[in-house]
Amino acid sequence: MLVGDRIRLSDVARAAGVSLATASKALNGSGRMTAETRERVRQAAEAMGFRPNAMARALSSQRSFxxxxxxxxxxxxxxxxxxxxxxxxxxxxxxxxxxxxxxxxxxxxxxxxxxxxxxxxxxxxxxxxxxxxxxxxxxxxxxxxxxxxxxxxxxxxxxxxxDDAQGAREAAEWLAGLGRRRLAHVTGPASFASARERARVFREVTGPDSTVLHGAWSEAWGHEAVARLWDGSAPPPDGLFCGNDQIARGAVDALRERGVAVPGDVSVVGFDNWEIVAAATRPPLTSIDMNxxxxxxxxxxxxxxxxxxxxxxxxxxxxxxxxxxxxxxxxxxxx
Amino acid sequence: MLVGDRIRLSDVARAAGVSLATASKALNGSGRMTAETRERVRQAAEAMGFRPNAMARALSSQRSFxxxxxxxxxxxxxxxxxxxxxxxxxxxxxxxxxxxxxxxxxxxxxxxxxxxxxxxxxxxxxxxxxxxxxxxxxxxxxxxxxxxxxxxxxxxxxxxxxDDAQGAREAAEWLAGLGRRRLAHVTGPASFASARERARVFREVTGPDSTVLHGAWSEAWGHEAVARLWDGSAPPPDGLFCGNDQIARGAVDALRERGVAVPGDVSVVGFDNWEIVAAATRPPLTSIDMNxxxxxxxxxxxxxxxxxxxxxxxxxxxxxxxxxxxxxxxxxxxx
DNA sequence: CCTGCATGAGAAATCGCTTTCCCAAGGGGC
DNA sequence: GCCCCTTGGGAAAGCGATTTCTCATGCAGG
Missing domain, CATH: 3.40.50.2300 (Response regulator)
Known part of the structure; x- marks a missing residue:
């Protein structure tokens, strides 16, 4: 790939018939010289396959790149x-x-x-x-x-x-746009600012007393939350916004196990768009990607x-x- | 954390009352000088919080670290x-x-x-x-x-x-050591050298015509493989060695769905020890870690x-x- | 008592490039 | 026609270490 010794700027300068200083300026677009000179140096550098030594450059220019x-x-x-x-x-x-x-x-x-x-x-x-x-x-x-x-x-x-707020809004409005009216949010510990912020916006969209459940960021918590929501004491949600994909996956698995159809009976949105989890879920998760x-x-x-x-x-x-x-x-x- | 200009080697040299050259050698353990001199320079450097400029060092020593x-x-x-x-x-x-x-x-x-x-x-x-x-x-x-x-x-x-071979042997022998006798290996595409090698060793341990199923590296394939192995045409395995944790998880999920107890009826070993998958599986996967x-x-x-x-x-x-x-x-x- | 050699330490060259002057030449204004 | 200013380009001084010599000095040997 590279053979022999590296070409130095001085080699280029000599080949182009200019001084070291001029060569440096030519290649860096600094200094003043005729366009012709600059181009000649450029060509020489190009032809010789010159690559500046980053260490030397850093040492003198005070920028290491x-x-x-x-x-x-x-x-x-x-x-x-x-x-x-x-x-x-x-x-x-x-x-x-x-x-x-x-x-x-x-x-x-x-x-x-x-x-x-x-x-x-x-x-x-x-x-x-x-x-x-x-x-x-x-x-x-x-x-x-x-x-x-x-x-x-x-x-x-x-x-x-x-933007947690915007992401959460995106999710909640998507569920609402699908006609889902009884939405719940299952998310991580309230000690996480992200969890709190997303919950806040979720409520902003769905109404101040819609259901928000805090727990761990785990599949297990997704399971458990479904168990709670579907315990028969209240009409269960028809839309679930989960705080991350693992919770969502746990929830989807739990729903399947209890015979609730996703997305037939319930729509589920995850968060993180962690390919490995979102794509392996059955059915694959719609999710918020943080880009x-x-x-x-x-x-x-x-x-x-x-x-x-x-x-x-x-x-x-x-x-x-x-x-x-x-x-x-x-x-x-x-x- | 760092204040003002950086200390240079020349500063250290001056403080220690030696030349630049001696200071350099003192700190690098090269050159010859009395232990006392070396130590004096060391102390000075230490006291002044001297940190050599890696660029400069690289430029002259031809090693960039x-x-x-x-x-x-x-x-x-x-x-x-x-x-x-x-x-x-x-x-x-x-x-x-x-x-x-x-x-x-x-x-x-x-x-x-x-x-x-x-x-x-x-x-x-x-x-x-x-x-x-x-x-x-x-x-x-x-x-x-x-x-x-x-x-x-x-x-x-x-x-x-x-070492795929050793890993596979480890897994197969673990299952055998548990008293499992009808072992099967569900793994990725035979186009992967790792899959072939592990399968080879698996057979070496379990006998030349034990079951090896090649498929995708996915949960879905784990599911499907279980469906095939438990289709009733033959006595199903009591031990499963899976080519990765995703396959293993798919298999475990499938087994649970069909009421086969893990680890009661079947023992399952995964591969990769990918925490996120292995730990979330129910029950959590025993797995081979590649270190x-x-x-x-x-x-x-x-x-x-x-x-x-x-x-x-x-x-x-x-x-x-x-x-x-x-x-x-x-x-x-x-x- | 003089020569020779090992030893500790420093002067100076180098690494490869950037950048700051500085200078010579050409051109325009009066 | 003189002077000044602009312009293109070069000389040289770093950047902050490492490293190779070189050189006193002191001590042992003859």
Whole structure:
């Protein structure tokens, strides 16, 4: 793929018959020279397959064209799509991503952050698995910009989260639009801000005393919630909005077991659009996708802006979610 | 966390009353000087919170203390644990990891590899999601060492995979040890080398004409396989070894639906030990764990050796799998 | 008492590129 | 026709380490 020694800028300069300085400026679009000169250098570089040594460039320009991505999501459920998005936004700017999983280990976090700083990263993107908790590292007072994604961020920071309210509204209105009138929301612990926020909006759409059940983020809880809702003490729901796909799957399984048809008798919407769960459910789940890759992509863009010294409005940015229709709701494929 | 300008080596040297050269050697353990001098420099560095500039160090020493991790596993199912292992093995050597997901896009692969090379990585770890397929990039003739993990590798390369044969034997013998005598193996497509190898060993343990069913790697296939095995034409198995946890889950669900008790009537072992699937199954799955993090850790060690110029025996290294006992088999928690 | 060699430490070159002056030449204004 | 300003391009000083020599110094050997 690459043979022999790497071509240096000085080689290109010599070939193009210009000085080192001119060659550098030509390729970077800086400095002043005739278009003809610039082009000649470009051609030479191109022809020789010149690739600048990023280390040298970083050392003198004080920009390393690398960013660090810190995450405590060891599983990758959230951080993999975010990383993919970040990388996508940055790769053609020549920026690479150091990825560091730190779980919830503060010492490990510090270690990695220091390693990043030593490597002169142009910025750090900090991502989590929950928007109301922070990673066990203090990223304030760092000599580089920081962008927070899908995690809680300090006051005045640049941060990016998915729009729980809009996602929940999307789900509830979809169920309502299908003609479902007795809706219930089965979600995770009320200790999660996301769970509370989605529940709030769910009530906003369906009425202040519609049913909201908090529990674990598990299939088991989905099961149990169905058992409660169908205990005969009240007319059961005809639409279920679940806080994540695992709960939804548990619920759908429980409904099947008790002979309730999905989507015939009940429509179910999940949250997360976790392919592996949503697609394996019978029937496959209609679900809210948080567009994590988009979140990552936007984070990448913001990081880029910041590292180029462009000003970025601080504060929390909420990115919209998107309803992905499968078969657990019936109804058209409209939207 | 860090305040003001970074301390440079020259600052340390001045503070310790030695030259730049001596300071460098003192901190790197190279050169010759009295223990007292060395220690004095160390103390000064420590006291001033000196952190060497990795770029500068890389530029002159020709080692960047970074490695690239290439993967086509966009989901992170395999690459996240591998990355965690790699990072764990390298972090206290001060080595950071560039992570690049390239899916199956050859152009993207080339782009990322070139970016890595520009950044002077000390080596590249190439990881996949299937041991009999390669990534769409040519990593031969690179100016840096390459280690392959969980992917097919060219002749003569250094490569690391999990030991399918040992894992399969572990599973089959566990079932046999539980007194199960009519064993069946339900697994993925025979086009997968892993599926074939595990099936081979399964037969080696259970007899040449024991049942092996190939299908998709899905829950749906687990269902269907159970339907076939329990169609009444033959005495059904009392032990099921499934090719992955999804198949196992499908099978367990199907068994429950037809009133067959797990683990009462049938013991089921899965493969992958994918927590999210294995733990949510009712009952939770006993499964074979491929120890991917260990695989990554070992890959990190090999990479380190290679990048330090130490010789590494080429060839395929197989790392053992491990049986994780949950409740789908009954029997003791022995082992 | 002089030569020789091991030893501790420093001067300076280098790594490959960026960037800041600085200078020569050409052109326009008065 | 003189002067000043614009313009294209180059020389050289870093960036912050590593590393190769080189050089005093002190001690042992003859």
């Amino acid at each position: 690398t960013v660090g991505l810190l995450t405590n999501d060891g599983y990758g459920r959230f951080s993999m799509p975010v990383m993919a998005g970040v990388a996508e936004a940055l790769v053609d700017q020549g920026v690479s991503v150091f990825m560091c999983g730190i779980e919830d280990d503060a010492a490990l976090g510090r270690l990695h952050v220091e390693a990043m700083l030593d490597k002169q990263v142009d910025g750090i993107i900090c991502s989590g698995k929950r928007i109301d908790r922070r990673l066990p590292v203090d990223l304030s007072d760092l000599p580089v910009p920081v962008v927070y994604v899908f995690t809680d961020a300090p006051e005045g920071a640049v941060s990016l989260v998915s 994590l890759k988009d979140l990552g992509r936007e984070a990448g863009r913001l990081m880029l802006a910041l590292s180029e010294g462009r000003a970025v409005e601080p504060g929390v940015r909420r990115q919209p979610c998107r309803l992905v229709v499968r078969q657990s709701c019936g109804g058209g494929s409209a939207r | 970074t490695v690239g991790l290439l993967t086509n596993d966009g989901y992170g199912r395999f690459s996240m644990p591998v990355m965690a292992g790699v990072a764990e093995a390298l972090v206290d050597q001060g080595v950071s990891v560039f992570m690049c997901g390239i899916e199956d896009d050859a152009a993207l692969g080339r782009l990322h590899v070139e970016a890595m090379l520009d950044k002077q990585v000390d080596g590249i770890i190439c990881s996949g999601k299937r041991i009999d397929r390669r990534l769409p990039v040519d990593l031969s003739d690179l100016p840096v060492p390459v280690v392959y993990v969980f992917t097919d590798a060219p002749e003569g390369a250094v490569s690391l995979v999990s 991917l993090k260990d695989l990554g850790r070992e890959a990190g060690r090999l990479m380190l050796a290679l990048s330090e110029g130490r010789a590494v025996e080429p060839g395929v290294r197989r790392q053992p799998c491990r049986l994780v006992v949950r409740q789908s088999c009954g029997g003791g928690s022995a082992r």
